[in-house]
């Protein structure tokens with residue numbers, strides 16, 4: 469078979485844990501999983517700069533339990549699967565047309581990104597003000613901790629990412645309306661609603677979670693007027709229609725409490741990295757970073773101080789994690805554009821660029837500290853964070 473070097477290696481390509489640059493390593497005779505080795509080439513053949521004992525910072529949704537229901541499915545990545553990720557947990561969910569994530573609430577705030585399709589979400593706050601909105605691709609929603617809500621797919625169905633501000637959260641362990649009904653004495657339910665006990669005979673006998681319903685009518689046809697009005701701070705934000713920060717290597721859209729005021733505990737950035745480009749060396753001075761890769765393939769090295777660094781490969785459907793303040797970059801290693809989300813349990817998105825730090829420090833000090841070449845010193849520039857750049 470003729471080899472086209474512009475294409476990915478053929479499926480017959482068997483990588484070996486041998487580093488050509490220094491001759492370290494040797495062949496792997498097996499047993500082995502060659503497909504996974506190909507996907508995790510920086511794990512199989514770590515850069516010579518990798519060192520030390522950073523914990524695992526990668527988990528794929530493809531390696532999680534899939535909860536299949538009539539009407540849709542869900543899967544999640546929590547501290548059970550990725551123990552380092554204590555600040556945030558993520559759920560990937562898909563609903564068929566009319567499929568419903570039932571009325572429920574939980575002790576954690578819920579942030580969401582609509583990956584594909586559309587859904588109708590509802591909520592009510594503690595003052596009796598209600599919220600109902602249709603969510604399209606690229607939109608966010610945010611439900612503060614403790615407030616009840618529901619999600620129903622519109623025509624065409626939908627898939628979305630949910631992020632919760634607690635790594636121990638599980639979407640299979642929330643407070644659901646059906647579960648509460650099932651575990652309340654029937655005479656109490658009857659007394660609560662002022663109806664005979666026979667009128668609650670047909671309720672579900674346990675948690676429904678996700679179920680199939682009809683596609684709902686227009687939002688106007690479903691409107692419920694609350695005497696207390698609607699929720700003043702919108703639970704919805706259109707992230708993708710937001711004007712991005714445009715850089716030579718890609719784009720960035722940031723949503724945090726500065727432009728999405730209700731999102732007080734989760735800040736996020738939607739980052740686009742073009743082929744050949746990278747999200748430059750940087751860190752975050754406020755909290756850990758939880759990443760979700762939407763498309764393409766990338767590598768990230770996380771630097772943990774004291775000579776410790778570890779490199780991982782990511783692709784669509786993977787979750788990455790960076791502990792608080794550790795240095796990192798994200799480099800597009802494929803032929804397609806990388807789109808990924810970075811999330812922080814924080815009110816604001818904060819980012820420190822290595823390049824900018826150096827540019828804004830007395831240059832003589834920077835030069836002597838690193839024995840920096842004139843080329844390196846000349847490359848320093850004052851930048852507006854965050855920056856996705858092409859290597860020069």
Ligand code: MN
Nearest residue numbers: 572573574578
């Ligand atoms: Mn929820």
Ligand code: MN
Nearest residue numbers: 751752757810
């Ligand atoms: Mn980052």
